[in-house]
Structures are given as C-alpha cells and as structure tokens.
Amino acid sequence: MKRVALAVIAVVIGAVALFAVYTWDWQDNDPARSEADERVVAEAYARRVAEHCAQFKCRAENLHRVAPGVWEVMIVVSKDKTYCAAIRLDEFGLTPNGGLTGVANTSCV
Numbered sequence: 001m002k003r004v005a006l007a008v009i010a011v012v013i014g015a016v017a018l019f020a021v022y023t024w025d026w027q028d029n030d031p032a033r034s035e036a037d038e039r040v041v042a043e044a045y046a047r048r049v050a051e052h053c054a055q056f057k058c059r060a061e062n063l064h065r066v067a068p069g070v071w072e073v074m075i076v077v078s079k080d081k082t083y084c085a086a087i088r089l090d091e092f093g094l095t096p097n098g099g100l101t102g103v104a105n106t107s108c109v
Contacts, residue, residue: 038089039065042071042087047060049075049087056077056078060074073087082108083108084105088102
C-alpha cells in the first residue's frame, strides 16, 4: 500500500512539474510579450542613435518592428531632413572610435 501511495504521489508531482514547464515555456514564446520586451530595448537604442547627431538636436520617431530583433526608426534632423535606420538589437553597440554597430541606413517606409 505504501508503494502504491508513493507511486501516485510521484506521478502527480511529475504531472504538475510537466505542466509548469509547459506553461512557462509557452509564456516565454509569446510573440506579443517578446515584442514588448524588444520595444524597451529598441527605444533605448533609438535614443542612442538620435544622440549620435546631438549637434543637430536629432530625435527618434516612428519606431516600429520590422522583424524579430530588427527595428526601424526615423531620425529627424530638422524640419525637412530625416533619415531612417534599421537597428539590429543583437548587434547594436559602440565602436572604439565612438561609432555605432548594428545600425544601417535604410529607406523610410
């Protein structure tokens, strides 16, 4: 009787653990959640790109996701001068000479 009770307890614990792993894995792969998480990072990187032309008081506008890990931002330099940049979140960084990596000029959509 003791062995049966232990076997039942083991099966129940295993089922609960399996359900927990399934639930957490499902939440981590939720596209809406990952896009929201990416947006926070992309906004910070977009501000950094705009700060790169601080002498013109550039600002970042119209940030949107192009693909997972890739965001496009419009950098407004002046009233009639803008350019767009694609930001690859996993490649973004600063070079030793103060440049940016993971950023490429692109046509505005």
